[in-house]
Amino acid sequence: MNGPHDLGGQHGLGPVAPETNEPYFHAEWEKRALGVTLSCGAFGAWTIDESRHARESLPPATYLSASYYEIWTRALETLLKRHGFLTQAELDAGHMLERGAEPKRVLKADMVAGVLAKGGPCDRPVETSPLFFAGERVRTKNFNPETHTRLPRYARAKTGVVEAVQGSFVFPDDNAHGKGENPQWVYTVVFDGGEIWGEGADPTLTISIDAWESYLEHA
């Protein structure tokens, strides 16, 4: 979707303002937001792609003014309601009012180390051979789906070179919407700064994206 999250190349968003000796958390609630988000992810009720889509579907003004832990929290509320684990009435009341859906798994303290160390690999075998090879010129497609995609707007309809075939991975554009993992080959594609930004681009700049096979066509 052409949402507020797709930020590459936008102007006017201000200086980066790195903080010296930045703490891991700026408030206690951020710690809880991290832990609650990861704990609920362990339910197995939604995928990382669905959660990314819930975040980018926040109203643009909210998204752009929120800290990332706020974005996570708001999106988590959406996911929990969508999958029947709680209701808005319960969030308003701050207490359980009814029983909801049962998750496949509840993350207990003694499971945390193992779950975090395992992570969630999303490479999957595919039966086909890669359509593109390293060194080949390719063009990204031009499309503007209202649904989830990981092809940024700035990199659509651009010509670049395949640098590497990176393996085959779950296809987020489908997986975010419950349409299955449908893995595809993923390629690192490199573009000249001038191809992306045109006149005035930094001549020393190249940019790469990691692109699923269906984002690409032969140039």
Next chain:
Amino acid sequence: MSEHHHGHGHDHHHHDNHFTDMEARVKALETVLTEKGLIDPAAIDAIVETYETKVGPRNGARVVAKAWGDPEFAAWLKRDATAAIASLGFTGRQGEHMRAVFNTPDTHNLVVCTLCSCYPWAVLGLPPVWYKAPPYRSRAVIDPRGVLAEFGLELSAEKKIRVWDSTAELRYLVVPERPDGTEDFSEEQLAELVTRDSMIGTGLALSPEAAR
């Protein structure tokens, strides 16, 4: 929140409400989920403790220091970063599919996630706020030199800049160039020179003088 004496409306902006909106929002969420038995508050403590004390940029610094001192490890890191990094015990969430990219005298690497906040947690821990915020995400791809200048890093005009936008599940670790004057350094001493920012590309490794 029975201690609130101003009723149960949704207007939480009263001056006597010492909870911020987000504190109240997260508190409500955690309370409901705990009452339903869906989360374990002790698990949340364990997650926070993991990222406050165990999984952070010192992991990545060990990877870089080993690569500087051990050409075989560096070659492995280049070929199969996930396995090479796992051999040091760093695995797991947001480090499942690692790639290491090496700075050279010709090329400086910079990592961003323009679409969200993808970051190599297994080696760098939780991302800093600026990495997840709109200014960095918008500008790293179009004005990397301007961004680097805000970190106090001025690259020579002829240095090539490669920006890696983490649009898929590969997570990138920049291996900065080894500073001069470190020939006799142990791996531990080398690791002290490797900053978090140097592994994102918004900084360089420290010189021995700067580290003192």
